[in-house]
Amino acid sequence: MAKTVRSISKGGDKKELKVNSILITQPRPDTDKSPYFDLAKKYNLQLEFHPFIRVEGLSGKDFRKQRVDINEFSAIVFTSRNAVDHFFRICEELKVKVSQDMKYFCITEAVALYLQKFILYRKRKVFYSADGSYDGLIEVINKHKNNERFIVPTSDSGKNEVRDFLARHNATFAEATFFRTVSNDIAPVMNSVYDMIVFFSPFSVHTLFEHDPKFQQNGTIIGAFGPTTSKAVEEAGLRLDVKAPAPNAPSMVSALDHYLQEVLK
Numbered sequence: 001m002a003k004t005v006r007s008i009s010k011g012g013d014k015k016e017l018k019v020n021s022i023l024i025t026q027p028r029p030d031t032d033k034s035p036y037f038d039l040a041k042k043y044n045l046q047l048e049f050h051p052f053i054r055v056e057g058l059s060g061k062d063f064r065k066q067r068v069d070i071n072e073f074s075a076i077v078f079t080s081r082n083a084v085d086h087f088f089r090i091c092e093e094l095k096v097k098v099s100q101d102m103k104y105f106c107i108t109e110a111v112a113l114y115l116q117k118f119i120l121y122r123k124r125k126v127f128y129s130a131d132g133s134y135d136g137l138i139e140v141i142n143k144h145k146n147n148e149r150f151i152v153p154t155s156d157s158g159k160n161e162v163r164d165f166l167a168r169h170n171a172t173f174a175e176a177t178f179f180r181t182v183s184n185d186i187a188p189v190m191n192s193v194y195d196m197i198v199f200f201s202p203f204s205v206h207t208l209f210e211h212d213p214k215f216q217q218n219g220t221i222i223g224a225f226g227p228t229t230s231k232a233v234e235e236a237g238l239r240l241d242v243k244a245p246a247p248n249a250p251s252m253v254s255a256l257d258h259y260l261q262e263v264l265k
Contacts, residue, residue, distance in 0.1 A: 019221065019260060020045065023194040025052040025204045035253040043260050050189040052204035057086045057179045060093035068151065068176040070096050075103040075148040077141070077162050079134075081114050083153045086178035088118045100124070103148060105141055108132040132245055134161045134227055145171040153178050161228070183207040198223035198242070198252060202232035209236060223259075225252045 028049035029036060040047050070091065078084050091098055098119075106112040106128040115121055127144075129136030138161065141150075145166065150173035152163050166173045181203045190211055197220060199205055209215055223242035224230040233240045244255035 019043070019195045019263075021192075021194045022047050022196040022198060022256075023189060024049045024198050026200055027051045035251075039253055039257060042257075043264075048189060048192070048194065050186065051184055052186055052199075052207040053181050053201060054184050055082045055086075055179050056182055057089060058177060060090060063090050063094070063176070063178065066176055068174055070151065071099065073149045073151040073174070074099075074101065075105060075144065076151045077105045077137070077153070078111055078115075079107040079137070079153070079162070081111055082179060084111065084114055084118070087153065090178055103127065103144070105137065105144075105150075107134070107137050132250070138162065138165045141165070142169075145169055149173065151176055183210055186211050194220065196221040196223060196242075198225070198256070199229050199233060200225045200252070202228050205229070205232040205236055205238075223252065223256065225255075 022045055024036065024047060026049060036047060039045065076087065078087070100123070103125040104112070104115055104127065106126065109128050112126050112128040113121070115126060127140045129140060141162065150166060150171060152160065152166065152173055152175050154160050154163060154175045154177055163173070163175060184207065186207060199222070217238050221241045222233055222238050224233045224240055225244045230240055230243050242255050242259045244250070244252045246255060249255035249258050
């Protein structure tokens with residue numbers, strides 16, 4: 001049964017919204033114990049998972065063309081697990097031994113802990129944003145910007161706030177691409193209509209408009225995870241209804257839970 005939620009008004013006209021189906025623009029979780037499925041059961045939701053983007057790693061040969069010597073740097077900034085995976089993949093492929101003195105600056109504690117797959121975590125200098133935001137990450141970097149040489153993995157998917165901060169403060173850094181983000185075919189899922197679409201990266205928003213340049217939100221509820229994703233949603237002219245992380249909602253699932261609780265009152 002669909003859930004009728006609080007009405008919204010625009011231009012004096014009221015429209016009842018219903019939440020029955022949600023499109024999650026990420027791969028389906030590997031386990032049925034995912035909190036997404038608990039959420040679906042709680043609110044009797046139909047969830048569709050389909051990643052709007054995929055990551056393609058650069059080959060060692062292509063990385064060399066950038067003429068970036070990893071051993072020239074004393075610190076690296078990671079804003080995703082993908083960046084961690086592909087950094088160490090390139091190091092292994094090129095037989096680069098990362099210095100034990102390398103400092104790691106991470107966007108979240110989860111990304112920082114993910115480093116345990118590749119380094120002796122307790123014996124390395126690892127820093128991360130206290131609140132998982134770019135502002136928090138920049139605050140940590142700011143304490144070290146004059147003493148380190150930073151390597152900053154960049155992406156073709158949009159603005160890099162860390163790079164811009166380091167440039168403004170005349171810090172020593174270099175950009176390097178370890179992987180690229182490319183659009184997936186989303187036609188199979190966009191042939192259906194969803195009550196809500198949830199985005200997790202700016203590039204996913206771009207993929208939507210690549211598929212349908214004339215996309216109209218109408219009554220579709222939009223959710224976004226992360227400040228850059230939220231910004232991309234709003235810059236695309238869409239109404240952002242569910243935003244995470246937030247003080248009372250550190251994850252997208254908790255943000256959706258809070259939203260549904262509120263509108264179903």
